[in-house]
Amino acid sequence: MTDPPQAPQEPSERQLHPLPTGLVELYGLLAVLFVLVPEWMAGGLMLGLQGRQQRQLLAPAAVAWQRLPELRLASMSLAELRLLARRLRLCGYAGMARERLAARLLRRLRRRKAL
Incomplete structure (x- = not known):
């Protein structure tokens, strides 16, 4: 007598072979080295550049900013404009x-300057 033919196994019944723990740890280490470390470095660099820019003043343009009210008004927030x-x-x-x-502030400033 021959054995009855076996039915093909469904995908849910297939036995999956787990990855070795050493390989999983290696993938984790590579993920940290290639993804997270550059992100941390870029974030630190951005914070460093941001702090440096806040302390710097635009010296060559400072005279123009004082002379031209349009530039001063453009750089102000809405709250500063209202003040x-x-x-x-x-x-x-x-x-x-x-x-x-x-626009109204600019007209008023120009009118005051003409007086």
Whole structure:
């Protein structure tokens, strides 16, 4: 008598062979060396450059920033623009958009300079 033919095994019944632990540890070490260490180095470099840029002033452009009110207004935040509008006693500045407020401030500053 012959053995009955065996039915093909389904994928869920297949026995998977686990990777050796040494190979898994090697892959983990390579992942740290090739992915995480460069990320840490790049992050540290970015923090170093950011700190250096905050301490540096643009010396050649500093004269232009003092002379041209357009440059000063463009570099200000909306809160700073509103504070300036308050100091210049500009009416209705609280509800204005940034561009409109900057344009009114520029007109006021130019008018004051002409006086």
